[in-house]
Amino acid sequence: MFLLLLIGAIIVAYFYRLSGFRYWKKRNVPNPEPSLFFGNLGDSLTGKRSLGQIYCDIYRDFPNVSYVGFYKTVQPGLVLRDPQLIRDVLNKDFGSFHDNEFIGDESVDPLVARNTFSLKGHKWKIAKGQITPCFTSKKMREMHVFFQKAANRLVKYLGDEINNGGGTFEVRELFAKYSTEVVASCAFGLEGRTFDEPDALFRKMGKKIFEPSFLSMVKFGIAFVMPSLSNILKIRFFSKEVTEYFCNIVDATLHYRKENNVIRNDFLDSMIDLKKKLGDQFTNMDVTSQAVAFFTDGFETSSCVMAFALYEIAANPEIFQKLRSEVDEALLKQKELNYDAVHELKYLEAVVCETLRLHPPGLALFRVCTKPFTFPPPRGEGTGKDVNIEVDVPIIVPAYGLHTDPKYFKDPYVFNPERFMGENKDSIVRGTYLPFGDGPRNCHGKKNYVQIRYYHFLLGQRFGITQTKVALINIMANFDVTVNKKTITPLEIDPKYLVHHVKGGLWLNFSRRIVI
Ligand code: HEM
Numbered sequence: 001m002f003l004l005l006l007i008g009a010i011i012v013a014y015f016y017r018l019s020g021f022r023y024w025k026k027r028n029v030p031n032p033e034p035s036l037f038f039g040n041l042g043d044s045l046t047g048k049r050s051l052g053q054i055y056c057d058i059y060r061d062f063p064n065v066s067y068v069g070f071y072k073t074v075q076p077g078l079v080l081r082d083p084q085l086i087r088d089v090l091n092k093d094f095g096s097f098h099d100n101e102f103i104g105d106e107s108v109d110p111l112v113a114r115n116t117f118s119l120k121g122h123k124w125k126i127a128k129g130q131i132t133p134c135f136t137s138k139k140m141r142e143m144h145v146f147f148q149k150a151a152n153r154l155v156k157y158l159g160d161e162i163n164n165g166g167g168t169f170e171v172r173e174l175f176a177k178y179s180t181e182v183v184a185s186c187a188f189g190l191e192g193r194t195f196d197e198p199d200a201l202f203r204k205m206g207k208k209i210f211e212p213s214f215l216s217m218v219k220f221g222i223a224f225v226m227p228s229l230s231n232i233l234k235i236r237f238f239s240k241e242v243t244e245y246f247c248n249i250v251d252a253t254l255h256y257r258k259e260n261n262v263i264r265n266d267f268l269d270s271m272i273d274l275k276k277k278l279g280d281q282f283t284n285m286d287v288t289s290q291a292v293a294f295f296t297d298g299f300e301t302s303s304c305v306m307a308f309a310l311y312e313i314a315a316n317p318e319i320f321q322k323l324r325s326e327v328d329e330a331l332l333k334q335k336e337l338n339y340d341a342v343h344e345l346k347y348l349e350a351v352v353c354e355t356l357r358l359h360p361p362g363l364a365l366f367r368v369c370t371k372p373f374t375f376p377p378p379r380g381e382g383t384g385k386d387v388n389i390e391v392d393v394p395i396i397v398p399a400y401g402l403h404t405d406p407k408y409f410k411d412p413y414v415f416n417p418e419r420f421m422g423e424n425k426d427s428i429v430r431g432t433y434l435p436f437g438d439g440p441r442n443c444h445g446k447k448n449y450v451q452i453r454y455y456h457f458l459l460g461q462r463f464g465i466t467q468t469k470v471a472l473i474n475i476m477a478n479f480d481v482t483v484n485k486k487t488i489t490p491l492e493i494d495p496k497y498l499v500h501h502v503k504g505g506l507w508l509n510f511s512r513r514i515v516i
Pocket of ligand 1: 100116117118128293294297298299301302305360361362365366434435436437438439440441442443461463464465
């Protein structure tokens with residue numbers, strides 16, 4: 001009897017599942033064939049492809065529609081394809097697609113839950129309004145000195161290693177050290193000591209957050225693919241050790257600054273000003289979570305850009321020479337480039353923009369429908385009925401798919417900074433270049449910030465880009481760099497990582513610059 005009931009229950013569950021998979025078919029929206037248990041995202045749980053890769057593959061597999069359906073287990077979601085639709089969703093229709101599709105539970109993971117990226121609705125709006133003024137160009141100019149200090153340490157470290165017979169580095173790790181140094185200094189007012197101590201605590205914490213392990217992959221898989229299970233299991237992304245470490249150092253630094261009247265004009269000082277202004281509304285936990293958000297959002301993304309940029313520069317000798325000439329010319333006028341001089345280097349800017357196109361740290365943007373909305377039919381007006389989008393439907397923008405679509409970027413896998421030089425960048429179709437996202441939820445940007453032809457890096461973006469440029473300038477001025485044969489080419493995305501990595505890492509040879 002029990003066996004019969006069990007078989008009956010399995011059959012009912014099976015057909016219930018299949019009926020769920022008719023959701024997009026009923027609405028005439030094309031979708032890839034889902035698998036019974038995990039819908040279209042199963043590969044992300046087995047580690048075969050990352051979520052970003054899956055979404056970009058869906059983008060490529062359906063070239064003639066403006067959006068494609070998919071199933072996250074059985075929950076329907078959409079991958080957007082059309083640049084105009086993407087711009088509308090991220091900007092004009094933001095009111096219906098307000099939140100990121102990421103869940104952080106305040107009671108188990110306060111630092112993750114209070115990160116602007118995870119915050120929802122009104123809480124997000126308040127936090128974004130508070131933090132955005134901390135990234136003005138005035139603040140950037142004041143913090144520039146910390147970038148340069150970290151770059152000096154990087155140059156010394158490389159020089160010492162070369163003197164000791166070293167000179168080959170996995171550059172993702174190398175730049176993680178530099179970037180951790182920058183963020184430790186700007187966000188916590190401390191020295192990261194990443195170049196001095198092999199087990200520097202800041203670097204150790206960064207690794208604990210971002211290095212993939214079986215457990216972290218399972219946790220992220222559950223959070224993204226089965227978020228309700230993640231809530232039930234009360235999954236936390238920051239261990240107690242990481243949370244306590246950051247809470248303690250921020251408390252100690254706030255105390256020290258107050259007692260000793262220390263003013264450094266860094267991010268922590270901006271947070272202290274905010275605390276004075278808002279009183280009890282802005283607690284030490286708020287300060288800590290913003291400083292940690294600075295750390296988590298800032299160092300891994302930036303070191304990713306630096307590593308890929310230097311790899312491409314090393315792999316393309318013509319680009320190397322052109323960039324070096326630009327850097328040398330600027331350094332003849334000013335021994336150490338200040339903030340404004342760094343951003344005047346047009347070719348460097350183009351190299352960084354092209355790196356962000358071909359190797360964006362985030363392969364996709366994740367939104368969720370927060371207010372019912374209607375899309376025109378996926379094959380265009382007059383080809384069927386409009387499609388009603390319900391609340392909670394995940395909406396994905398596959399940025400990397402667009403960046404590597406030959407329809408928008410000729411020879412998309414060729415690294416060519418000229419795409420971003422002079423008038424060339426005006427021909428880039430809006431909504432196809434999204435390394436920092438777009439709209440009010442972009443990387444600490446302004447509302448309706450969409451126009452590539454007036455492209456300026458803003459706020460958080462500016463912080464990441466400035467530290468990237470400072471590192472590259474210092475390396476170009478002091479070292480010759482070539483690709484080491486340990487780098488596996490063609491590069492292949494490593495699906496284990498949250499932020500874009502390649503299998504085997506990026507290995508480069510450094511030697512002291514030969515001045516002719
Ligand atoms: C080159 C380095 C960086 C890249 C490529 C990058 C990229 C991104 C992307 C793609 C998003 C999602 C945007 C969207 O969904 O529309 C994002 C969001 C965000 N980034 Fe960055 N980022 C970088 C550096 C930084 C830095 C240095 C900070 C902080 C100092 C930062 C803070 C944030 C925050 C707080 C958000 C969430 C914004 C919101 O939801 O309102 N990022 N970033």
